[in-house]
Amino acid sequence: MKTFIICCAAFIFTMGTNLNAQNEINLDELLTRLKQSYMGSITDVFTSEELAVLDTHFESVNSDNTNFDNRGPIIRYYGPENVGGNFGFIDKMDPAVFNPIGPIGTADFDGAGAIFPGSTMAHVIDNAGNFYEVDIITGQYIPMGIILPPTGENFTGMEFNHSTGELMAISTDGTTNQSTLSMIDPVNMTASPIGNTGLMLPIALACDENSQIITVDIDDDMVYRIDTNTATATVVGSIGFDANFGAGMAYSTDALKAYISAYNTAIGTSELREINTETGLSLLIGTIDVGNTSQMAWGGAVNSTTLNTIDENYFDFSFSPNPSNDQIELNANSAIEKVAIYNMLGQNLLTQAINETSGLIDVSALQSGSYVLNVTINGIDESYHILKN
Incomplete structure (x- = not known):
């Protein structure tokens, strides 16, 4: 220990x-x-x-820090680089370059964050409990309210369940084996404890395509699998290096792999690594922001479909308010052909033709919670995360 x-x-x-x-x-x-x-x-x-x-x-x-064979789907890893003070991204193929988008917008250290699956919106909680939505395209932090962890603890990791859309978070007091897995409600701004994991320093969360939650404890540098119903932690294996400070984890549904951005004490800076979720062992992809001390305290892996929208900028679309009580206003430069709303199980709840550059959709009949808004413009679909009060 x-x-x-x-x-x-x-x-x-x-x-x-x-x-x-x-x-x-x-x-x-x-x-x-x-x-x-x-x-x-x-x-x-x-x-x-x-x-x-x-x-x-x-x-x-340090000797040359060469990458292992990182061929495969193009993965972009978003998050804050806390030493330089910027939100941005690294590419899996070249993590040596950190690409800043804008300044970190939290009031305190933002140790927990996650990108909503299939969207360009992230949720972040800082050490003061301030809860934000972050537009990963512009880097804008939007204050949403305050969500507090159990007394004496700080949130250190957060991740969406890819199957249910539920937002999970882990927190710890850092001095005892008291760390809590909680369910986060971004509508009512609450954290509902599920149970104590018994871990000392669980520093991040990742969720695979089968809704299996994993974390890394930087006290013993072990990977653990956490039961989402009981919060019971089961050891998977050693991560294989001495990780330190706030770290990020994410799971790519394109590559079907988990990634971690963590400070490696042996080399004095942060690395992007791939985690074997069956053994816990990590494989080096590369040093983050070569030549500078770096720290990415949370991370989100963006898949190729979302990257196409970000990089090729198919259409300029906006909607408000979010969260909404009754109606959502839609605006775009090109005609919005149609919109659809799905629950987190993928069930269609509403489909509406618009065929104008602006329009309104009525969400008053929806129950409070998280939904996916699918928008079609010029035959191209894009999904957004919406909240109903």
């Missing part, structure tokens, strides 16, 4: 100031501190000057 420390920002700042005043930073002390486990941001533990010293050290000791 690794030593865990909850860092105090004021203490870290004072330590960094004193070291700078002495015009020396003790590398051995930094490396000793790095061996301890932290569940938050690396910038709360090390000053920018200390990170520069660590960068220089690891550049001198």
Whole structure:
């Protein structure tokens, strides 16, 4: 078991100031501190000057970090890069380049987030409990309210169940084996605890196509499978490296693989890795943002269909309000041929022809919850996540 420390920002700042005043930073002390486990941001533990010293050290000791064979479906991995302070993405084929979209818009460290399946919208919770929707195309953070974890805990991971559309989150107090799996209700802004996983530092969540939830505990660097009904955690196996700080996980339904973006203590920066969900072992894809200390505290894998919409910009479409009580207004540059609404089981609840560049749909009869809005423009379908109050 690794030593865990909850860092105090004021203490870290004072330590960094004193070291700078002495015009020396003790590398051995930094490396000793790095061996301890932290569940938050690396910038709360090390000053920018200390990170520069660590960068220089690891550049001198690391060999070329070549990728393993990463052929397969094109996967784009979105999330916040907390050291640089930007939301953006990396491509699985070339994680060495982080592509910023816009500044991180949370009020506190955003340690938990997930992209709604098949859409360009993510949900994020920061350490203060602020809940946001994030447009991954523009990087805009939209405040939605406050969702608090169990007392004394912070949310460290979040993921949608690909079968039911339910939003799950995991939280931990970081000092005992008290970590809670919860169901998140983004309409009523509540977190309903399912149970205690018994893990020390579960740092992220991923859900496969069979609704199996997995997490990585950075206290023992093991992968666990979590029962969504009881929160019971079952060990899968070792991840194979010393992970630290807030990390991201995501599952690609295109590649049928799980991915993790995590800081590797041995090399002094973050990597994108593929996780074998049967054994727990991870395989290196590549270093994230080569040449810089990096940390992606949550991540979402976007599939090829959604990427086509993002990259080729088929049509300019918007809708509001979201969440809605009764009606949703639709607007586009080209004629909206039709819209359809589906529940999270894929059942069609409404289909309506529009054939105009704007229109209204009545959702007053829908029960409160999450739905998928499918829009057809110029013969092209795109899906969006909507909430009914």
